[in-house]
Amino acid sequence: MITIYDIAKKANVSAMTVSRVINNSGKISDATRQRVKQVMEELHYVPNSNARSLVLQKTHIISLLITDITNPFYTTLARGAEDTAKRLGYKLLFGNSDENYAKEKDYVDMILSTRVDGVLFAPTGDGSAAHLQQLQKHNMPLVLLDREVPGIQADTVLGDSKEGARRLVEHLLSLGHRRIALINGSEDVSTARQRHVGYKEALKLNDVPYDEALVLYANYREIQNETALSQLLHLPDPPTAIFAANNFLAIGAIQGLRAQGLQVPDDMSVVCFDDLGLASALNPFLTVAAQPAYQFGSLGMQWLIDRIEGRSQDEPRTIILPSELIVRSSAAKLKS
Amino acid sequence: MITIYDIAKKANVSAMTVSRVINNSGKISDATRQRVKQVMEELHYVPNSNARSLVLQKTHIISLLITDITNPFYTTLARGAEDTAKRLGYKLLFGNSDENYAKEKDYVDMILSTRVDGVLFAPTGDGSAAHLQQLQKHNMPLVLLDREVPGIQADTVLGDSKEGARRLVEHLLSLGHRRIALINGSEDVSTARQRHVGYKEALKLNDVPYDEALVLYANYREIQNETALSQLLHLPDPPTAIFAANNFLAIGAIQGLRAQGLQVPDDMSVVCFDDLGLASALNPFLTVAAQPAYQFGSLGMQWLIDRIEGRSQDEPRTIILPSELIVRSSAAKLKS
């Protein structure tokens, strides 16, 4: 590989002069600048950012860790993060934890050893606390996305899980449903807990009794969950509607219902959190609380870079982004 | 940040000894090994991979460049690439060119300056040749994904665009359609050209005349293309079926048809390349030629690492992965 020394020799200057040309720093005569630039062109010189990072103590790389690259919520978020990073002169080192603490830990080690400038972190769940502490111990600038983690103080971009859940459930209530099941993510994840709270609130506000038997905790990625579903369907007084805590759970539920010969929304209404990207474009079917995924990424990245570049207050900021209730056709009036 | 020198001082050894402990190289007494390890734990030492890369001339980073992070084909591919990279001890530096040559160029510069060990490259189109040449000039190990680029010799993982197209069109022909439109990606992209060839072949084999007016070249990401569509619909003898060259184009077409009050498949049959991920799970509607996206990524990564680690022959390999025709309900028998 070509180094500044190769350039320096061929242009008859010192390496330092080459460095100055590259960085446009110091004073250089036009003649040498031209000459150096020409040699760089000729030899197709590309600076070695490892060497540069070593002296500058700055990589201009930001790590983005998400939990599921196949979920449109996260890919849209990633796009927001990427666009903003690029605009502000940072590269993205990308990781996918797969909702798996062991993978997440590996990525955290990688992040630290790569000496990235900061991390956009969508935690797997409360168990991410150890990993986040590790990052903070090393003073790694950090912004949390989508999920809070008890015990961790950091800039955080959240969605309005409670409020969104309340509105989805109230939508079902307004359609006449009284037996509404909640198929939730893991109890270990803040959004799942908040959606549960919103669900209870909606029931309470409308004087509908809360029934523990209608609430299931699964895993946000568990597309198929036959047992959970048939458990609900075999209750003495089964639900007439399902509130799924995210898009994958909703699809899993709908597939399960179909497998049992039940139609949505005729035999069962279904609503959920998070829109479906392409799927909704093709077939506007699911009634959802759509979160501003792109904004999660772009705002989070903005905040992170603010911190990296010292433009932030000391105390962490938190924002709760509103979601939008999109009423489509997967939930229908209760047949009396 | 803690360095090996901090460890060395506290453990009363030289930096070299610490390095030996870290890398398990050379001979070290159990006593010192223990002591050094303990100090590393205490100080939460994490090696600086920039420094390491500088001496070793190896980053253990592989760059993955895709053209559209919101397309399920590419996210699934990314997953395959990531899983394989991780298994073989490499990290992923991720980039999204957005089907945009300028962005692609920026990423190529980034790739070179980061001194990654290799690149998995899904090119934007024939215009990527310049970027690929730049990489090859620097001897960067390279595997091309999904699209070939004229003039570039490299390991390449392709889908069977021609064959897949032929089968999709023959499926439409078998349903009685004779006027079949092709809404294609840009002529600048090898897959679009191959799909065009497959389309023509199918017609020829079945003695259906080829009509230029039925063939449109768009852009793989152009979800909405009203003019193109109405152009087709206003032909003297309009098509009864559409073969869209990828999933996005199909969705765009279907949306456009709906906007005109036309139903799929009743008023128009639609088939396309590439499955839809979630969308198909929710609503098995589109008849598609599904490509093994995960395998694109995992095989490509495998090949790339083979090259990086010197386990490959000199001459480039090419593989063409078959696609699977999934017949669903978006294409129906022609009403006579």
Next chain:
DNA sequence: AATGTTAATGTTATCGATAACATAAAAGTA
């Protein structure tokens, strides 16, 4: 006992860049 081996550790140079300090030549000033 003298010498050769081996095991365990240390020293120095290096990767490719930049910061900080140094210097020579040109230009400005008294």
Next chain:
DNA sequence: TACTTTTATGTTATCGATAACATTAACATT
């Protein structure tokens, strides 16, 4: 003219790790 200032460039040390080459000390061999 002598001296200061400015401009353009060069030298050396440094970032944090590892390779290659020392150097001890302990042990084996004749």
